[in-house]
Amino acid sequence: NAGVMQNPRHLVRRRGQEARLRCSPMKGHSHVYWYRQLPEEGLKFMVYLQKENIIDESGMPKERFSAEFPKEGPSILRIQQVVRGDSAAYFCASSPLSGASTDTQYFGPGTRLTVL
Amino acid sequence: GNSVTQMEGPVTLSEEAFLTINCTYTATGYPSLFWYVQYPGEGLQLLLKATKADDKGSNKGFEATYRKETTSFHLEKGSVQVSDSAVYFCALRDTGTASKLTFGTGTRLQVTL
Numbered sequence: 746n747a748g749v750m751q752n753p754r755h756l757v758r759r760r761g762q763e764a765r766l767r768c769s770p771m772k773g774h775s776h777v778y779w780y781r782q783l784p785e786e787g788l789k790f791m792v793y794l795q796k797e798n799i800i801d802e803s804g805m806p807k808e809r810f811s812a813e814f815p816k817e818g819p820s821i822l823r824i825q826q827v828v829r830g831d832s833a834a835y836f837c838a839s840s841p842l843s844g845a846s847t848d849t850q851y852f853g854p855g856t857r858l859t860v861l
Numbered sequence: 862g863n864s865v866t867q868m869e870g871p872v873t874l875s876e877e878a879f880l881t882i883n884c885t886y887t888a889t890g891y892p893s894l895f896w897y898v899q900y901p902g903e904g905l906q907l908l909l910k911a912t913k914a915d916d917k918g919s920n921k922g923f924e925a926t927y928r929k930e931t932t933s934f935h936l937e938k939g940s941v942q943v944s945d946s947a948v949y950f951c952a953l954r955d956t957g958t959a960s961k962l963t964f965g966t967g968t969r970l971q972v973t974l
Binding site: 749751778780786787788789790793801804836838848849850851852853854855 | 893895897903904905906907910912950954960961962963964965966967
């Protein structure tokens, strides 16, 4: 059973460009979470999605950031007009809809975004 | 709101030494508690968890007990190895349906020969 997949693993963008980060949850998982880790800091929650629904976006910056989890395909975290302060590691996690492990989130390897 | 406080690192130990990494939390209700480990350049791996008071989570020689009275979930290992060198994160998840994790800032552990 493949784990959470994220791509690209490394992404370099110039200021003002767009960044698209992709996340495929574990098979059978219907909840997806995005977290951001700034250098030498812990992870901060950004957004929680289920298929075609945003459940909690309380951690998302109001401007330039958006996320989706379509019926088909991976979840996408999109950052428009990137700035240097967006440089960070972005982690996706997934959890199942039901069962004993609904409270456990399984993390992908992360996408390390560098903004030049 | 919820919060997690971890002891600051780095923690440097010799191989076979005893490890304790302190973690305390603030939460409403009865959260689930987790320890995750992050090796250099990698994502987070679940190390252990506990879902109710007095539960003990354990894995790979690591243990942590959910102490409601002291709102703590300290991580311990009796004899660390060089391969345990990593960053350790304490986290909580609110009760109820699936929801976000709140993380501590992480504690870097360096184990030397």
